[in-house]
Amino acid sequence: MKQVKSRVKDTRLVDEKRKRIVDGAIKVFTKKGYHKATVRNIAEASGLGLGSIYDYVKSKDDILYLFYQNYMNSFYAKLNSADIQLEDDPKKRLLITYRAHIDVCFELEDQVMLAFTQARYMKKRYLKDILTREAEIVAKFKEILLEIGLSDGEADLTANNLVSSSAFGVLRRWNLKGKHTREEITDFLCDVNLKSAMER
Amino acid sequence: MKQVKSRVKDTRLVDEKRKRIVDGAIKVFTKKGYHKATVRNIAEASGLGLGSIYDYVKSKDDILYLFYQNYMNSFYAKLNSADIQLEDDPKKRLLITYRAHIDVCFELEDQVMLAFTQARYMKKRYLKDILTREAEIVAKFKEILLEIGLSDGEADLTANNLVSSSAFGVLRRWNLKGKHTREEITDFLCDVNLKSAMER
Amino acid sequence: MKQVKSRVKDTRLVDEKRKRIVDGAIKVFTKKGYHKATVRNIAEASGLGLGSIYDYVKSKDDILYLFYQNYMNSFYAKLNSADIQLEDDPKKRLLITYRAHIDVCFELEDQVMLAFTQARYMKKRYLKDILTREAEIVAKFKEILLEIGLSDGEADLTANNLVSSSAFGVLRRWNLKGKHTREEITDFLCDVNLKSAMER
Amino acid sequence: MKQVKSRVKDTRLVDEKRKRIVDGAIKVFTKKGYHKATVRNIAEASGLGLGSIYDYVKSKDDILYLFYQNYMNSFYAKLNSADIQLEDDPKKRLLITYRAHIDVCFELEDQVMLAFTQARYMKKRYLKDILTREAEIVAKFKEILLEIGLSDGEADLTANNLVSSSAFGVLRRWNLKGKHTREEITDFLCDVNLKSAMER
C-alpha cells in the first residue's frame, strides 16, 4: 500500500483528520463526481480550512486514493470477520462470504458507485495499488471455489463473477428501486451465481 | 429522444458532422474521460475547427449526450436485426439475444467503459432520456422471459441481470485479459445467467 | 535561440502581441520585480485578457525569457549598426563600441536593472541561452582588443570589464543621480576603462 | 540603523537566534532567492521551529533586512581593521582598502550576488537605511581620494567606481571562472581602477 505523505507527523492526528477528509470527500464526490468536486467543497464538507487539507494530503489526487483505500478496507474488514473465518464447510463459507460482499455493497451504495465510475481518475501508480488489493478479494473467493472442486479456469471466472455481480443491486438501482427488496435481490444473486458451485 | 439544437439547418450536413464529432469524442473520452477531454481535443480529433463544433452542438454536454445516443443505437441495431426477430422459439431467441448483447459489449469495449463511468456527467434531462432507452432494452429481454413463463418479478430481475452481466468481460478486462478468451467468457455467462430460464 | 511556443500560429500576430506583452511586463517588472508581478498585472499592462497571454506564451517563465531576448536584441542592434562596422581603426572602433554600449545601458536604464537582478529566476535552459548571447557581445569587444594587440588573457578580462562597467551609471544611479551628468559618467568610464588599451 | 522588533526581550538570546536565522536564510536565499525561499525553509535551515522565527523577527521582510545588516557589517569590519587605519600614506591606504574590499567580495561571493539582486525586495524604509550605510563606505574611499588630491567630482565618481567594480569578479564569475585566478582579477582591477589616482 502506497503511503500518502503528510506534512503533519503526529499519526493520531493525521488519521483523525484524514478520516474527516475522506468522509467529506465521499459526500461531495457522490454529489458531483471527482472532477467537479473542488478542494474547497471538500474542505467545507470536512470542516477543515482549505489550506489545512494540504497538511494531510499532498494533492487532490491523494484524496481520491484515500477514498479507495478506505473503500477497500471496508470489504476487507467484513470478509475477514470472525464468523466467516470459522466456517469449515467451504460451500457454507462461500455462501456467507458472497452474502457479506453483497451486504457491503448495499451498505456502501454511494461508495460503490464512486468506486466504479471514478477509477480512471486515479494516478496510475495508485490505481495499480488498488487493483492489486481488489485482486486479493477475488483470490479469497477463488480459494474457496478451488476447495469445492472447481477447475482453476472455472474458479477464476466464477470468483470474478461473484465479486462483480455483488454490485448488481447498486449499479442498477435506478431500475430496481421500488420493485425489488434488498433481500429479494440478494437471494436472486445467490441463486443465479452460486448455483453451479453449490451443485458440485 | 431529446433533440440537440444546431445552428446549421441542413440536416444532411448536421448528421455527417455530428458523426465525426462523436467519433472524435469517443477517441478522446476513451483516453482522458469526459472531463479532461477539452473541446479543442475533440475538435482536433474530429477534424473540425474549434468554433465549428458549436455550429452542430450547443455545449460540451451535448457531445456526451450524442455519444450516449450513438451508443444506445448500436445495441438497438444489433438486437433488432432480422435473424433475431425471426426466431420463434423464445428460449432460442433469448439465447441469441443475450449472446448478441454480449457481442456488442465486447465490440464496443471502450464505449461500454465510457457509458458506465461517465453517465453521472450528463445533464439530468439527457440522463433520463438515455435511461429510458436502456429500459427499453431491458423490456425486450423481459418480454421473452415472460413468454418463457417466468413470473413478472423473476422476469424483471433476470432481464436486468442479463443486460448488466453482459458487460462482465469488459468491466473486468483488467483481471480477465490473457486468462480467458472472449468465447470462454461468453459461454460462462450464458451458462450462469440463462440456466434457470432454460430449465423451465 | 530557444523558441517560445505559442498556440496561435500567425507569425505577424504573435510578434505583435508578444511585443505588447513584453512592453507591459517591463512596466510591471520594473515596479515589482518578476515574482511580485502577477500575470494578471501583465495582462492589464499589455491590454490583453488574462487568458490571451497564454495564447502567446506557455508560462510566466516565458515572459521573462521574452524580456531577456528583447533586451539582448537591443544591444545587438546598436552594436551592429553601420557606422560602427565601417570604422577601420580598431582603437576608434573600440571607443565608439564602448560608448554605444554605455548609451544603450542609459537608455534602457530600467531594463538593465531588471536584467541584472532577475536573471536567477529564469529557467536553467533559458538562462544558458541568454548567457550565450551575452558572451557573444563580450566576444565582440575581445576581438577588437586582440586586434589592438592585447594578449588573450588581457583581452578577455578587459572585454568582460567593458561590458560590465557599462552599467555603472545605471547600477549606481541612486548615488550618482543629481551629482553627475550622463556625459560626465560616460567620459569617466572611457577614461578609466579604455586607458590601457588606448596606450598600446 | 532601524531596530527590528522582537517579541523576546533577552538581548543575548535574540542576538544568538538572529545569527542562526541569518545564516540559515543565506543558505536558502542563495539557492532560491528571497521570494522562493519560504519561512519554513529558513526555519529548517536555521534549526528553529517555524513559529519561533516570529519570536525574533516580525515578518519575512525583516529577515532580508537582517541579512543586509549582516552583509554591510562584514565590509565595515574589514575596512575598519587596524592595519588599514594605521597606514599613513593615502595612496597605500587606498590600495589596501580597495584590495580589502575586493577580498570581502570574493569571500562573500554568494552574499554579494544576493545583495545585488534582492535589494528591490526590501521594504522602502529598510532599503534607505542600507543604502545610507553603503554610502558611508563610498565616503571612506572618497575621503582618501580627496586626500590624494582629486577634485570633489572626480573623487565621488572614482569612489563609487571602486566600490562598484570590486564585485566584478563575482558578478561575472560565470564568464571568468576557470579562465582567470582570483589574484589575476584583483591585480587587473587595481591596475585599471586605481591608475589615475596613483598617478597624481
Next chain:
DNA sequence: AATGAATGAGCATTCATTCAT
C-alpha cells in the same frame, strides 16, 4: 458555413502569519 483569436470565471495549490498549547 467555417474558423480560431479572445476572454474571464473557476480551480488547485502555496505560503506568510497567527495562536493554542
Next chain:
DNA sequence: TATGAATGAATGCTCATTCAT
C-alpha cells in the same frame, strides 16, 4: 519561550464559449 497546526488570501493556469472575419 518554543512549537507547529491551522488558515485563507493570493496566484498561475485551463478551458468552455463567444464573436469578428
